[in-house]
Amino acid sequence: xxxxxxxxxxxxxxxxxxxxxxxxxxxxxxxxxxxxxxxxxxxxxxxxxxxxxxxxxxxxxxxxxxxxxxxxxxxxxxxxxxxxxxxxxxxxxxx
Numbered sequence: 001x002x003x004x005x006x007x008x009x010x011x012x013x014x015x016x017x018x019x020x021x022x023x024x025x026x027x028x029x030x031x032x033x034x035x036x037x038x039x040x041x042x043x044x045x046x047x048x049x050x051x052x053x054x055x056x057x058x059x060x061x062x063x064x065x066x067x068x069x070x071x072x073x074x075x076x077x078x079x080x081x082x083x084x085x086x087x088x089x090x091x092x093x094x095x
Contacts, residue, residue: 031074038067
């Protein structure tokens with residue numbers, strides 16, 4: 001087995017860009033799910049608080065905004081990961 005074949009087969013298998021792309025996908029999916037869960041939980045808190053203290057509704061919107069920021073962070077991480085994914089010979093399992 002030549003050195004070139006060893007590099008392509010062992011260090012940079014054909015499926016390595018797939019896992020890089022799946023990492024970017026997982027970053028977006030899980031942060032979107034976390035943001036949706038945070039928005040739902042804070043939304044129910046806003047609804048419950050608006051009955052008892054209606055003057056504090058605008059202050060309670062901050063958790064909803066923070067939950068949305070989490071999804072933006074996931075998008076940024078996914079773009080950074082996607083920029084690093086290259087073709088199979090150049091993209092090894094160790095990068």
